[in-house]
Amino acid sequence: MRRILIASILCLAFGISTQGVAQQVRREAVVDSLTAELESILRQGHFNGFGVAVVNGRGVLYQNGFGFADVQARKAYGIHTVQSVASVSKTLVGLALLKAQEQGLLTLDDPVNKYLPFPVVNPAFPDVPITLRHLATHTSSIRDNDFYLSHNYFLTPGQQEKGPMAFEDMQTFIPADSAVSLPVFLQNVLTPQGKWYQAKGYFARRPGELYEYSNVGAALAAYVVERVSKQPFPAFTARYITKPLRMRDSGWRFADVAFSQVSRLYQSPTVPLPYYGQATYPDGGFLSSVADMSQYLRELIRGYQGQGTVLRPESYRELFRPQLAASNFEERNERNPYSESYNVGVFMGFGYTGFIGHTGGDPGVVALLFFDPKSGIGRLLVMKLFRKSAFD
Template identity: 25%
Template sequence: MLRKKIFTTLAILLASTLAFSQFTKTEAELQALVEKTNTVGLAVAVVKNGKIIYAHSFGAKDVGKNIPLSNGDIFRIASISKSFSATAIMQLAAAKKLTLADDFSKLVGFKVRNPKFPETIITLKMILSHTSSINDSEGYFNLDVINPEKGKNWEKCYNDYEPGKGYAYCNLNFNMVGAVIEKITGERFDSYIKNHVLNPLGLYGGYWVESLNPALFTTLYEYNASEKKFVPSPMAYAPRTEEINNYVMGYSTPIFSPTGGMKISATDLAKYMTMHMYYGKYDGKRIITKKYAKLMQTKISDKETYGLAITTTDKLINGKTLKGHTGSAYGLFSAMFFDPKEKFGMVVITNGTNGGYTDGFNNIIKSSFNVLYENLVK
């Protein structure tokens, strides 16, 4: 009995030593990457078999104030936000409040038709999969641009191909989706996401700036190539108080940017990612049904890797097909990708970098994923 306890204790000590060694190696390699790519700050989180096994932050949260980045700090994560909007739609579809085949015009409250193909219905699924033939040429910060009753150039919001017959990534699609969520639920978009996605998962974050602790905001920095320096982007956390005070439910929704305005930490984003990895369930709580979770991750076609706010790639980690999303805005770059079969995933976020791209991914993002995979997952 005593011998068994000794062996058990030795095994635990050995495992702890090996883990510590791997974490030390990982941190040294990531720190070297931060320096090599001229990165301001970097936050990472790794999930394996449903648990966060590693989370760490490097560099600065605020350069001017000399504040280091920490794991609890939150970022405006840009386009990964789209998956929160799609998750909400999946909840409503499961509750039979709408269907993905619905005519989007009827859902959003104004005519959404490509003038070159006026008889072709643009469905909710087309909007979510970026196959709607809609583009961002007229902007996407208000719905007037595409509303025929208000936008002078609304026809320019459509591409030349028939809806459903082509793919073009489009932010306006998801800002309209946010308006639909309000129309269907009667709940303001930011509140719906908080009450039906974030709170059930025990996550801190949201779309409404003034509902969050400003001390947690990570300053985002855009690189100015001509001046060879990083410049802060305060508009990333603009409160837009006046616009919110004059808010029109089901129409003013782009103020919160359903397409890119979620603010959350890398660690909490990793928990949210784990919910998708386990097809809608995390920590005993089901957020969306398995059917709709899988649908989000299913490519529209072999040609297009996008599903419903979740894309598929084999370019991030060699030999691995991953599901997830990237984001970039105001100098930030973010990535959330996971393997639903092998049950591992990673979140990597930087608040400013100048390291270039490889295979369509920012270098600090791609390199960090590979370091984390090789050291902590593989």
């Protein structure tokens, strides 16, 4: 049911883009109708709160928040409410890679080992280098092993005795004092000497051959940017992405945003999850608001149209160039237009209809960010979901 409701929200958001731009009077009527429909969905009780936006290259067509950012405090969910956007974060890793390439710090076809202090090698293909392009297109042969779910998500300080310690299956929250840094986590899961290494952390397939969505691969790409730029990845993205776009509600850590604006996430309608972070934060830990992500989505649309400001036109062409073929997929999603698993650019997904963007899901969170390259209309949905599996 919740999956159907999410699809309904996206369809409603699409309605304003196709019906509401031509005439101002008609647009206002569609805006009112959309708001009423979304409020009706909220009243069904499947979500505590969510935000919706519709944009084009010229600006925002619709923005609104619904429900509560904090149920107990009766705090409204607004367009400046901050929450994780989960794997939509990976799109920032793509922009960061291309910005670093513009600066001459790397090229996408370089082997990752050119930049790492520890070797990353598929044991089944030790002589085949894993490249940055492989990471960016999820063809690196790196898989998320069992320790990704059991050792990656950590409670923020002071949360050890609050909230559930597990979310679903193997996905657990470890205490704050057990958290490790991004490079330590990567070395532990990717190298044979690492204490969390598993042979099944690599496919027995040649790097570059098979699409397999990899959170660890995305985090590794961000770490390369950190290495070549000689600055923390959050500092790099702030300098070249969020600050130029005036994304004032955004950051990778709670300390980077106004904590008073941060939404609570929920295990159930009345049970909040603890505040948590990730060792591999670049793959899903970006914190932002509907207002800021609207600015970001608008930049992506403008970049596709050759008018972006964050990257050069040639970099945007690379970002949005479908880079895989049917032979790269064992299972290709040809049903869901809001799925990034039909084709991929540089950490930028394509649905089978041609929609461009990304989805995200983490404990208590679902996010979708897509635009239609034909109409130039983009749609954004961020919500507090009680169970991650409700959208899987």
